[in-house]
Amino acid sequence: MENVFDYEDIQLVPAKCVVNSRSECDTSIEFGGRSFKLPVVPANMQTIIDENIATYLAKNNYFYIMHRFEPEKRIDFIKTMREQDLFASISVGVKDDEYAFVESLAENNLVPEYITIDIAHGHSEPVIRMIKHIKKHLPDSFLIAGNVGTPEAVRELEHAGADATKVGIGPGKVCITKIKTGFGTGGWQLAALRWCAKAASKPIIADGGIRTHGDIAKSVRFGASMVMIGSLFAGHEESPGETIEKDGKKLKEYFGSASEFQKGEKKNVEGKKMYVEHKGALQDTLTEMEQDLQSSISYAGGRQLDAIRTVDYVVVKNSIFNGDKVF
Ligand SMILES: NC(=O)C1=CN([C@@H]2O[C@H](COP(=O)(O)OP(=O)(O)OC[C@H]3O[C@@H](n4cnc5c(N)ncnc54)[C@H](OP(=O)(O)O)[C@@H]3O)[C@@H](O)[C@H]2O)C=CC1
Ligand SMILES: Nc1nc2c(ncn2[C@@H]2O[C@H](COP(=O)(O)O)[C@@H](O)[C@H]2O)c(=O)[nH]1
Numbered sequence: 001m002e003n004v005f006d007y008e009d010i011q012l013v014p015a016k017c018v019v020n021s022r023s024e025c026d027t028s029i030e031f032g033g034r035s036f037k038l039p040v041v042p043a044n045m046q047t048i049i050d051e052n053i054a055t056y057l058a059k060n061n062y063f064y065i066m067h068r069f070e071p072e073k074r075i076d077f078i079k080t081m082r083e084q085d086l087f088a089s090i091s092v093g094v095k096d097d098e099y100a101f102v103e104s105l106a107e108n109n110l111v112p113e114y115i116t117i118d119i120a121h122g123h124s125e126p127v128i129r130m131i132k133h134i135k136k137h138l139p140d141s142f143l144i145a146g147n148v149g150t151p152e153a154v155r156e157l158e159h160a161g162a163d164a165t166k167v168g169i170g171p172g173k174v175c176i177t178k179i180k181t182g183f184g185t186g187g188w189q190l191a192a193l194r195w196c197a198k199a200a201s202k203p204i205i206a207d208g209g210i211r212t213h214g215d216i217a218k219s220v221r222f223g224a225s226m227v228m229i230g231s232l233f234a235g236h237e238e239s240p241g242e243t244i245e246k247d248g249k250k251l252k253e254y255f256g257s258a259s260e261f262q263k264g265e266k267k268n269v270e271g272k273k274m275y276v277e278h279k280g281a282l283q284d285t286l287t288e289m290e291q292d293l294q295s296s297i298s299y300a301g302g303r304q305l306d307a308i309r310t311v312d313y314v315v316v317k318n319s320i321f322n323g324d325k326v327f
Helices: 051-059 071-083 096-107 125-137 151-160 177-181 189-199 214-221 282-299 305-310
Strands: 010-012 029-031 034-036 040-042 089-092 114-118 142-148 164-167 204-207 226-229 243-246 249-255 273-277 313-315
Touching: 010 214, 051 071, 071 089, 071 096, 089 096, 096 125, 114 125, 125 142, 125 151, 142 151, 142 204, 151 164, 151 189, 164 189, 189 204, 189 214, 214 226, 214 282, 214 305, 282 305
Parallel strands: 040 226, 089 114, 114 142, 142 164, 164 204, 204 226
Antiparallel strands: 010 313, 029 034, 243 249, 249 273
């Protein structure tokens, strides 16, 4: 692979503006047969999303993926979304119990509109087996599989039946995979996204490493249909994480799905916990993201999100950790 780079190494080059106001620019995206206001999805992590946030997002035409860390609640979650005529989007793992869970959804006619296979190393036989199992029993669900970081992996998961793949191993804010294992796309996530997108024949979700709203536009430029974000969505009033006060400041916890806090044990830990500043209401962030992305579209010289996909870019510098620290 030549020319590796990350978000902070790239600037997009402005093209002549064709709108009179940024409000004319349309940030919406079609994904899995539905239209959403933004090409953005909060990470399917326990300190980022819960049932209330999922309901709010679905009601307001934002995409969401519910996490899989309270597996026993998933059936009721789907039923509750159904009662409100909202789409259901859940996550699964690959362990034995999950096979029976998928079959039980089919048997009880509780077919979620979206299912995400949420595994650290998605380029694996267990994930391919689970893709085939889901496609056999729930063929109408839109299936997202990940995470991966190479074109070979994207092709193999697509070939197995995935409707979209999720790219990003190790670029996350609370991720320590890159440090503990020496592997992943941490430090070159944007280049990995481009590499994978060139091989993809179906949509890609760029996952992890987004530190600014401008990084959403950069992800779209390099091939993402959707962008999954954890840290920027952590710390809101509605966020599930615990709130603490330090030196008169309100902080909220954000921990990795492979952290000791999530796992309840110190085995194969590849995530950490941190506290982020309290940020106020989630909708304020979503609104700001939309406005910033409208502005990006206007700088791209278009009216629709697609205008960003073809803009020129320059490489301005190089970094490894994208501003992250170990603790
Ligand atoms: N995007 C990312 O960079 C990362 C994300 N995560 C998140 O952490 C959560 C837990 O993930 P995960 O540990 O996969 O889920 P699980 O705990 O459900 O484990 C997945 C299965 O894959 C096996 N496995 C084999 N090799 C690996 C490997 N290198 N990494 C992980 N599992 C492996 C595990 O066995 P065994 O445990 O015996 O090895 C287990 O049977 C998920 O939400 C995931 O998205 C975690 C790390 C990186
Ligand atoms: N290596 C790890 N990656 C993790 C863990 N928990 C979640 N994640 C990934 O991070 C992104 C969010 O990244 P951010 O930069 O926006 O904060 C999330 O979607 C997962 O893919 C973990 O414990 N270890």
